[in-house]
Amino acid sequence: MTNLQRYTKVFSEIFNLPEASFDESFTFATTEEWDSIVHMSLVTALEEEFDIMLDTEDILNYGSFENGKRILAKHGVAMEDA
Amino acid sequence: MAEGGQDLKGKVCLVTGANRGIGRAIAETFAGAGAIVYANARREGCMDEWCAGHSGRLTGEMVPCYFDVTDAGAASEGLGRIRKERGGLDVLVNNAAVPANDRLGMIPLEKARAVFEVNVFAVLHLLQLAGRLMMRKKAGSIINISSGVGLEGNPGQALYAASKGAVIALTKSAAKEWAPHGIRVNSVAPGLTRTEMIDEVKPEHLQERISRIRMGRLAEPSEIAEACRFLASDGARYITGQILCVDGSAVL
Numbered sequence: 001m002t003n004l005q006r007y008t009k010v011f012s013e014i015f016n017l018p019e020a021s022f023d024e025s026f027t028f029a030t031t032e033e034w035d036s037i038v039h040m041s042l043v044t045a046l047e048e049e050f051d052i053m054l055d056t057e058d059i060l061n062y063g064s065f066e067n068g069k070r071i072l073a074k075h076g077v078a079m080e081d082a
Numbered sequence: 083m084a085e086g087g088q089d090l091k092g093k094v095c096l097v098t099g100a101n102r103g104i105g106r107a108i109a110e111t112f113a114g115a116g117a118i119v120y121a122n123a124r125r126e127g128c129m130d131e132w133c134a135g136h137s138g139r140l141t142g143e144m145v146p147c148y149f150d151v152t153d154a155g156a157a158s159e160g161l162g163r164i165r166k167e168r169g170g171l172d173v174l175v176n177n178a179a180v181p182a183n184d185r186l187g188m189i190p191l192e193k194a195r196a197v198f199e200v201n202v203f204a205v206l207h208l209l210q211l212a213g214r215l216m217m218r219k220k221a222g223s224i225i226n227i228s229s230g231v232g233l234e235g236n237p238g239q240a241l242y243a244a245s246k247g248a249v250i251a252l253t254k255s256a257a258k259e260w261a262p263h264g265i266r267v268n269s270v271a272p273g274l275t276r277t278e279m280i281d282e283v284k285p286e287h288l289q290e291r292i293s294r295i296r297m298g299r300l301a302e303p304s305e306i307a308e309a310c311r312f313l314a315s316d317g318a319r320y321i322t323g324q325i326l327c328v329d330g331s332a333v334l
Contacts, residue, residue: 044214044217047214
C-alpha cells in the first residue's frame, strides 16, 4: 500500500466516508464534521499510522486533506502526488 | 517500595525530572508497583547507573529517558520513542520544575520567563503530547506536580506560586476537556518536602515554615510519591480535575 493510500484510508476511517471523497476541496473550513475533537483523532491516527510526532504548529495549520500531505512530507512521509 | 502492591503493573509511565528529589521517589515507587517507568532527566547519561542499579530489584522496569523538557522537539522525540517501544503511554507525571524564592521587587523579567518556561510551558507541551498518545486508547492519567503555594500564595515566592497556580488552572481545565476521552488529569500539591530544593530556602525561613506545619515536620519524597501512585492507578479511575494537597496540614 502506498503512503497516499494509507493517508486516504486514515481519513476514510476517521470521517467514515468512502476514500473517493477526499480531494483538494476537503478542508477543515468546509467540512462540518471536522471539528476540534475529530481533528485530534485524525492527528493521533496519522501519527500512529506513519510513526511520527507532529508539532503543535503542524496540527494548528493542518487545515485540509491537501495541506496535510505537505505537512507529512516535512516529517519524511512522501506522498506520490504531493 | 510501594505500599499498595502491584497496582501499576505493566503501565507505561513517564516521570520528568526523575533524577532527584520527588521525581526520583515517584519513579522508584512506580517501578516498585510494577510500572515500566521512563525516568526523564536533562543531562545525557546521568541516570544510567541508577536505572541499571534498580534492574531486577524492582518488579517494574526503569528506563532512562533524556531530554530537556523545554526543548519542544526533543520532548516530541522522547514521546515518539515511548510510543515506538511500548505502543503508547498510560501515565505522565509532570514533575520537572525550578524553584524561585525572590521578593516581588527582586524578580528580573528574564528569570520570570525562564521559570515559566520550565514550570508551565513545558508542562503544557508534554500534556499535549501525552494526551495524543492516550486519546487513541481512551485512557490515561496525567499528574501535574504543583504546590500549596500555587493555591494560597506565599511571601517571597510570588513567581514560583504564580507558575504553580498556572499548573493548577491547567490541570482543572485539561481535566474538563479530556474527561470525555477517558484521560484523567490531576495534580499533587506537595507541602514543604525534604529535597534539594530545600537548600534554596534560607534556614530561618525554613524553621519558621516548619513551625506552621501542624504535623511538625517536612514531607518525605516517598509520601508525595505514594499520592501520585494512587492517582496513577486504576483505583483512582473516577477521579479527575483534583488538586491533592500532601502537606501535613500546613498553614501558609
